[in-house]
Amino acid sequence: MSSDSLPPGPGRSGPAPSVPAPSDSVEAGRVRPTIGRGEKVRTAVLAATLAELAEMRYAALTVDAVARRAGVHKTTVYRRWKDKDGLIVDALAGQIAAEIPIPDTGTVDGDLRLLARGLAAWLRGPSGAAVLAVMLSEAAQAPGLAAARAQIFDDRLQRAEPIITRAVERGELPAGIDPAAVIKAVAAPLYFRVLITAEPVDDEAADRSVTAALAAARNGGLG
Amino acid sequence: MSSDSLPPGPGRSGPAPSVPAPSDSVEAGRVRPTIGRGEKVRTAVLAATLAELAEMRYAALTVDAVARRAGVHKTTVYRRWKDKDGLIVDALAGQIAAEIPIPDTGTVDGDLRLLARGLAAWLRGPSGAAVLAVMLSEAAQAPGLAAARAQIFDDRLQRAEPIITRAVERGELPAGIDPAAVIKAVAAPLYFRVLITAEPVDDEAADRSVTAALAAARNGGLG
């Protein structure tokens, strides 16, 4: 399956192998930056992958369709990415960076409300759909994806926790509360709606989840 | 390669049509006067499907493997079920009947705690894994599965709501509360753990979700 497909990042430099050795994973070890044609192909294919993925049907995604959509030949895709999983992981890696904004309005209510609405919007959008489609597909077994999964949710959680710690400092929430538990309590109903009940994930749903989470948090239900 | 987890067993599912209609909806085109050999094949294939489903991911399930496991030829499977999706829907229809018990202990706390623990056990077990694997796969687009999904979760929800209405009558929870919201507040964190954070879904997690849901419910967070 997929194996390592690390996002290239800003600085990469592959030493020798002109002909991609098998260890030359996905596309990280490009010999030269090749900013000309190569990068254009790369972004086009990645965008096409996300577009196909946004249709929420992971298994229905064919490499040939992605290639055609990107105006590229199937072989070219396989020359740059090890396999379908690698391509998807790489495409999603870009989406992971597009984080949900962590607000700082001065009150927990405001912060959580904005956070929840941001999460709801993300879940509603093509990016969230694509990430969820892959995360919950059988491809989630792939090691690269397991890491990406942790990267998405844990990092996102960690970035949101200051909302709660600030609230505790302000006296809005009781000390001894578990920040992560509060964030999860906000997020869980929204994921639940998307994945299980197929109810709409709108601002109203976001607000309700915040209300419930705060009610629980203020009365010892969390932490 | 672990052994089959769900043998048809000495339990139910005799010749009596305990699960009558839903199966026929899938392969309605076929007349079925067969009660002798046919039923044995049917239960064997269905059990094999569940077993494969529980230990593998959805997309890795091959009809050939199911047939071999059931001691049957692939053609026979296709003669009884329209396609792979139909087979899976049918297999899961039997699992839907295996409900999570709805307790009645006399207190909301007790009821919800048992309910949550039952749900957690189901999510942990092969049946829950199989249902979730299919529900969240691309097969969820299939019309039969959309119906099955609603059947599973909505019916289950409706059966659990009396827990809350009883609690309101006893004065344990404020009137005007939304019973469905409370049940969902109990369930959502457990699904969240299974699907997103991959945290264990044990009795402790179940209890925590109940505590949070009740804290929210008693303080106007739900309803």
Add this chain to the structure above:
DNA sequence: GCTGCATCGCAACTCGGGGTTGCGATAGCC
């Protein structure tokens, strides 16, 4: 026990998607 019919086993097939290979065409950089 024997026969008739439904069902099952089997092999051989089509179709499509994943993934590979060799070669020729081309576009970018120097």
Add this chain to the structure above:
DNA sequence: GGCTATCGCAACCCCGAGTTGCGATGCAGC
């Protein structure tokens, strides 16, 4: 304008979803 990496292309392999025709067999009823 040349050099070389990259791309397009066609042809190929492998495997799993479904299909088909035919022969074998189990299960009635007699």
